[in-house]
Amino acid sequence: MLNKNTKIALEAFRDYVIQQARTNLTKNKKNVTSDLYNSLNGIVKVMPNSISLQFEMEDYGQFQDKGVKGTKSNYLENKNSPFSFGTGSGKKGGLSEGIKKWVAARRFQFRDKKGKFLTYESTAYIIARSIYNKGIKASLFFTKPFERAFERLPKDLVEAYGLDIEEFLEYTIKQ
Numbered sequence: 525m526l527n528k529n530t531k532i533a534l535e536a537f538r539d540y541v542i543q544q545a546r547t548n549l550t551k552n553k554k555n556v557t558s559d560l561y562n563s564l565n566g567i568v569k570v571m572p573n574s575i576s577l578q579f580e581m582e583d584y585g586q587f588q589d590k591g592v593k594g595t596k597s598n599y600l601e602n603k604n605s606p607f608s609f610g611t612g613s614g615k616k617g618g619l620s621e622g623i624k625k626w627v628a629a630r631r632f633q634f635r636d637k638k639g640k641f642l643t644y645e646s647t648a649y650i651i652a653r654s655i656y657n658k659g660i661k662a663s664l665f666f667t668k669p670f671e672r673a674f675e676r677l678p679k680d681l682v683e684a685y686g687l688d689i690e691e692f693l694e695y696t697i698k699q
Contacts, residue, residue, distance in 0.1 A: 527575070531575075534570070537673050537674075538566035541566070542566055542579075545665050548666075548669065554588060556629050557625070563581045563582040564585075586607070591662030592609060593607065593608035593609065596658070602662055608659075620649060623651050623652045628644050634647045
């Protein structure tokens with residue numbers, strides 16, 4: 525039995541979630557290098573006995589979406605986050621490295637007490653230390669569109685699967 529209607533319904537679900545997630549990244553100004561934006565992808569597989577849908581994105585997309593608890597204080601939005609700084613499980617210097625790229629891309633520098641610009645490295649260190657202590661606020665850029673689309677999915681999927689069964693029965697009767 526071909527499940528073309530089911531596949532179309534799942535592809536529409538996938539496309540909506542990805543499009544809305546990309547829109548959220550842009551609106552929330554979390555699209556500096558477009559790496560996360562461009563990495564959003566979904567793979568739909570419809571086989572005779574099973575269906576699957578898998579979403580992919582850069583690893584740090586999960587941290588942007590769910591937030592990260594800091595070592596000293598946390599945003600309320602992060603209290604349920606599965607991620608936290610200070611566990612020792614992450615890459616050493618990974619946060620500083622990413623912040624340094626972000627600071628350089630935005631050409632962002634703090635000033636010292638005399639008004640002289642700090643280096644990108646110094647600015648990145650100050651920001652990274654603050655993020656390490658306070659955490660990263662959850663943006664839910666992916667979670668919100670996924671949940672919104674998922675509410676509609678069961679109805680759409682049932683209709684599409686019903687059409688596939690109807691087409692299969694018509695084909696079988698003709699044979």
